[in-house]
Amino acid sequence: MRHGGSEGAEVRGGGDGLPGEILDFEEYVRARQDALLRSARRLVPDPVDAQDLLQTALVRTFGRWEGIADKRLADAYLRRVMINTRTEWWRARRLDEVPTEQLPEPSVEDGTEQYADRSLLMDILSVLAPKQRSVVVLRHWEQMSTEETAAALGMSAGTVKSTLHRALARLREELETRAREDRAQEREERERCAA
16 A cells, blocks of 8 residues: 555654644554555556555545544545545546447456456446446445445435446446357357367
């Protein structure tokens, strides 16, 4: 995890004059960094982008740390910052992207079926709009309730439900399309081998 501060040396109050808020924030990051990185990884498929997303969110959250009265809500606050940041990035990149006829081949690094399934799932999540992806991630990966998701995203529970319904329908459609394409490709390969 790339974050400021001294690694290994744990700073406790008083000696070097660091304010208590900094110490509280550092302790929070140490305790929650793995879970927060998993959340970031679910929002953006690239591991480096996920690291950058979390780092950006941590920097933005640190500036407001003192204003979070109930630190038990820090995870929800930070997730919201990550979602907003990811949406900003998506909007900025969308202007630079050019649509193509073919999707790039998903990379499978270790060849295991579980990794391939996870890679496919992360890949098909990319077909969703940022709002849809955020709802799916919070409801299904983070296992937040409809009400918690609505609060985290600043929308009504009804909007969460309808957005989730449309997002899941879109994901099913994408999976079916890819399955048809895979079957057609397998059929072509069998015909080529038989000829």
